[in-house]
Amino acid sequence: MSIRYALLSLLAREPLSGYDIKQQMNDRFGPFWKVGSNQVYPELSKMEGEGLVKLQGIEQQANRPARKLYEITEAGRDALIQWTLESGELERIRDDFLLKAYNIWLVDPERMIGRLEEIKRQHEERLAAYEKKVAELETMLTTSDSRDPIAATISVVEFGIRYERLYMDWCDRLIKKM
Amino acid sequence: MSIRYALLSLLAREPLSGYDIKQQMNDRFGPFWKVGSNQVYPELSKMEGEGLVKLQGIEQQANRPARKLYEITEAGRDALIQWTLESGELERIRDDFLLKAYNIWLVDPERMIGRLEEIKRQHEERLAAYEKKVAELETMLTTSDSRDPIAATISVVEFGIRYERLYMDWCDRLIKKM
């Protein structure tokens, strides 16, 4: 049910095609959210039927497949705002590796240290990608206005930065304890 | 596919019934993992068929429904160890509220501040529960041995503590920016 709001969140910023949405989710925000085309296209049709988005037009560039550009409607923006302010239950952390860490007492310390170092490296890579992203976004910020969508994006990516640092730190502590 | 390893992770520590497993997951580790009875019972039968767990016996206490106690087998322990050391892709963060934060530029600042304060309070509650849990677990630790399952549990809950602090901190920053 929240995939719909993920699509609306992107469409609230600019008109996009289904393909664009998939790209933005998987390339730019991959570590946060992900969608498959099987979810995007049917959901767009469904929301069009409900009047939350509408087909802005079909873009036909020379020698390119036609792109169906969707834009958010007034009703869509209202629904998105309502969802954003709505309260709900806190999410679970659900990270497989935390469950694996629950079994460190069972496994060979040497091999576990190897795994922990690998995990740490992977989080380090993500951290670097986030930091690059924030630097990039900050050059796009002209005003320091909280109504600027770019400022919102930065805040989200900053959560990611802090999260990756926490994860790396936690890996270090586990390595020392092994 | 990982529910099976969640069950094995618990059974590696002590024999349990399906009901016990459900309770331990939802009450003790609720914010991390959760399962429904529809997943626990069929998965136990399936694993029994594959020889990963076996029925230790049926406990029949006076005036109580019979409890089917399962214990992990050698094969089950091996499978768990292998999974624990196996490498896999990093998980996504997938927290709905992060997606909501992506839309702060759209909504009324006053109302968003209210929501952020509410979220912060909820994370504070979880933090308190985790801290209590760690204190409790530490009294059970006799040796400071890394082969002690309790030490592993503490490490996992400590991740939770750090995570909740990070979340609260991030909420504060967002509130100031609104």
Added chain:
DNA sequence: TGGTACATGTAATGCGTTACATGATTTG
């Protein structure tokens, strides 16, 4: 008498992932 805790299960539904299908055009 009604609610809660113990205890084991099944059914229905929805969401997400992987894979498939099609077809044009650009790049190596």
Added chain:
DNA sequence: CAAATCATGTAACGCATTACATGTACCA
């Protein structure tokens, strides 16, 4: 000539959540 990118969709499968079904026993 093959592989990757652009672009829109469908199909199959598995996992997860919610609700349902059954029955005992204790407590208020």
